[in-house]
Amino acid sequence: MTPRTPLRPLARILEARARGENPDAIERENIRKRHEEMQDRARARAEGRILVLGAFFLCAFLTVGARMGLLATSEAQEPVASAPGATIATQRADIVDRNGRLLATNFETHSLYAHPQQLIDPEGAADALVQIFPDLDRERLLKDFTGKRKFLWIKRRISPEQKQAVHDIGDPGLLFGPREMRLYPNGSLAAHILGGAGFGKQGVNAAEVKGVAGVEKQFDGYLTDPANGTRPLQLSIDLTVQSAVERVLFGGMRIMNAKGASAILMDAHTGEVIAAASLPDFDPNDRPRPPTSGFDPSDSPLFNRYVQGVYELGSVYKIFAAAQAVDLGLVNSETIIDTSGPMRIGRFPIGEFRNKNYGKLSVADIIVHSSNRGTGRLALQIGAERQQEFLNALGMFDPTPFEIVEAATGQPLKPQNWGELSTVTISYGHGLSTSPMHLAAGYAAIANGGRYVSPTVLKQKGPQYGPRVISENAARQAQMMLRKVVTSGTASFAEVPGYEVAGKTGTADKPKPRGGYYDDRVIATFATMFPVSDPKYVLIVTLDEPSIVAYGEKRRTAGWTAVPVAAELIGRIAPLLGLRPRLEPGQVAGITLTSN
Incomplete structure (x- = not known):
């Protein structure tokens, strides 16, 4: 800080008096100079403040202008309110x-x-x-x-x-x-x-x-x-068809005294699931709580049987072995296979339903009569490695890609050691557990000419074909085998006049929670496609523990339980899907015109 100059410096006053001058003039001069210095300093401070203020306003205007320019050149967006509760x-x-x-x-x-x-x-x-x-x-x-x-x-x-x-x-x-x-x-x-x-x-x-x-x-x-x-x-589902499927399936479950039931109707070309039902069900307006521990999950109405229900589905798998064998050029539908017993894989005998012995059968008749030995011998020709590749291509080893969260829990169960015995048993649906939705995708590949389609719950604009899994020729021969199952095989109750139904039955013993199988509980399945002349839809019907008395005998097999339910379903929903029945003309009575 500069020291202040005295207004009356003693040395100058003494000099002024010695010269006869007035000392007050010196004081006035010093006051004037001090005021001028103070004014200069005040002016400098004021100019600095004005400069800073001007710079501040310049920055503010530039910021506002830049923001306005950015908003003018950007796309409009809806503002988000910041009031409490707005985020929820x-x-x-x-x-x-x-x-x-x-x-x-x-x-x-x-x-x-x-x-x-x-x-x-x-x-x-x-x-x-x-x-x-x-x-x-x-x-x-x-x-x-x-x-x-x-x-x-x-x-x-x-x-x-x-x-x-x-x-x-x-x-x-x-x-x-x-x-x-x-x-x-x-x-x-x-x-x-x-x-x-x-x-x-x-x-x-x-x-x-x-x-x-x-x-x-x-x-x-x-x-x-x-x-x-x-x-x-x-979504891909049709509300009217869904209602009909649930109504018929519920009636079928009650008539067949089943513990539960499921049905899937799928477009074989787009993969769209037109209807899917799992019974018992619930009202999502009042969704029940999940079951407590120590409770069988399948007993809960929340359990989704068509994606979470992983079962050994039985003989419905036999068509896959036959189709693959035809595709590989090993056989055709008329090739004769000896299904006579005994047949053993290691120390395990391979038997037929009710110990039947069909003898020599064509490949088509193996499917019609549902011969375990015949299918097993086809599987041995195919081999374990090629069998696994084919089933993997059909998506049988992965959780189904169906777009509901429960589908991810439907992980198929396959054997750790896939040897000769597994190759044989899996060919007729034992040893590999999958969901009905997996089965629907597999049958869709046969129905659409040999291409995999992924099941979807979203509406599609057209066919959604994936990679080819079998040739068109093999797929067509497989379709005809399945048609023969309905016309002269185990699914005769599935015939719906005008709709050319083709399909395969499957009855599998239900596994116990701690290993082994029940003697009196089964999973009955009917996998079908229609119309077989130009397959458009795949329908899977599964009944959990069905039992019905017919002709004085208690029956549990799919031919007596799942098949009639599927036939009723097809007869009800086919017209809703816009399918016109193709009826053969009846016999015209012979009338002779005579004149009087």
Whole structure:
């Protein structure tokens, strides 16, 4: 800091007096100079402040201008509100069937909560609420109302009638919060496909709706993405066909005294699942809780039998061995195979149903009579390595790619050591456990001329052929073998006039939880395609533990149980699918025209 100059310096005053000058003039001069210096410093500070302020305003204008330019050149986006609760008050897209009919949507409702400290009559409010909601515990409610709690959820979701009843109580401590809940207007229809939804993040004025199973959970991201706007998720299922399948399947399950049942109707060319049912089912509007420990999962209505039900499906697999043998050029449908016994693989005998001995059969008749030995001998010609390659190409070793979350749990079970015995037993459906959805994909490859198609729950725009697994010739011969099973084999009850049904029966002993097989419990399956002259659809019907008395005898085989149910299904749904029956003209009565 510069030292200040004295206004009356002693040396200058003495000099001025010696010269006879007035010393006050020196003081006035020094004051003037000091004022000039102060003015210069003040001017410099003011100019600096103006410069800084100008630079600040320049930066602010440049920033605002740059932001305006960026907004002007960018695409418009919907702003996201930052108010409390806005992040969980998201809209969820609808789900519709292939024809645009509503399967799932949102519905405005309310929740009920309380501020106990604001209740005028806690005891009266508790009594009234128990009358409206019988599942509430009065003592617990009264304890919460009279305790130290400041907030209490009473019901997360109430109906308009219940809201009015609570409103009539008239206590200011009982309050309502708006809610968006998921509504399934068709009740239990397609329950295992839709799955269901529940609440995620919750606040007083909003609640997040999240998928908990089925397509609701699989496509949760799509359904909650604002970028999709109002576009619904369109599924491949047909609501009318789905309803018919569930109705007929339920009736068949009751008639056949089965524990459970499943059915899959699949387009053999697009892979679209037109209908899929698993019984018993549930209402996704009131989805039940999962079973507790120590409970057989298949006993729960939540269990999805057509993707989670991994079973040995029995003789329905025989057509795969026959088709592969034809494809490899080892045989054709008329090649004769000796099915006579005995047949042993190591120390294990290979027998026939009810110890039958069919002798020499053509490959087609092996399928018609469902000969284990005949199929086993075809499998031995194919060999274990080629058999595994073929089944793997059909997707039999991987979880089905069907787009519901439960499908990932349907992991096929295959033998660790795939030797000669496994090669034989797997050829007739024992030793390899898969789901009915795997079987549908395998039969679709035969039906469409030899290409793999992946099952899908989403509507497709056309055929979705994958890699070729067998030749068209082998696929066509396999189709004719399956047709013969219906016309003169174990599936004679499957004949539906005009629809040329082809298929194969399969009856497999049901495994015990701790190993071994039940003697009196089976999984009965009928795998079919129609119309065989130009196959369009594959239908898989599976009954869990069926049993029916016919002609004085208890019968469990698929020919007596699953086949009649499938025939009724085809007769009911084929017209809904737009398939016109192809009826052969009847015999014209011989009439002779005479004249009088």
